[in-house]
Amino acid sequence: MEIGKVIGNVWATKKDEGISGQKLLVVNIMKNRQQKKDSLLVAADITGAGIGDLVLVSKGNSARQAVGDARIPVDAAIIGIIDSLELQESDSKEDGGT
Known part of the structure; x- marks a missing residue:
């Protein structure tokens, strides 16, 4: 799982039938120490989240099972x-810093 912040909505009139009815949100995934910047992704929402919410995001097969x-x-x-x-x-000594 990853932590992210919902920053937008996605609307698609042409899409795979399997995702019809799914609410799609843009999530800014928080960076970790190894990443230089945050990353954006589109996630299906099964919780009723909205813009500004901090959320837990699951990816891959776990995400498909969740929907x-x-x-x-x-x-x-x-x-x-x-x-x-x-x-x-x-x-800082524990994480390799000085």
Whole structure:
């Protein structure tokens, strides 16, 4: 799972029948220490998330299972809305820093 923030909606009039009725949202996935920048993806929403929400995103087969059918052509799904997030800064010696 990854954490991201919903930043937009996607509307597509022409699409695979398998995703008809799916709410599609643009999610900005938070970067980790190895990445230089955040990344965007489109995810099927099964939680009722909206713009500005922090969300949990599942990818691959887990995402397809979450939307209800492993044959649906979905690569990412929003599977949770985060109510609160607490992060602890790591000690620079433990993460290889100086």
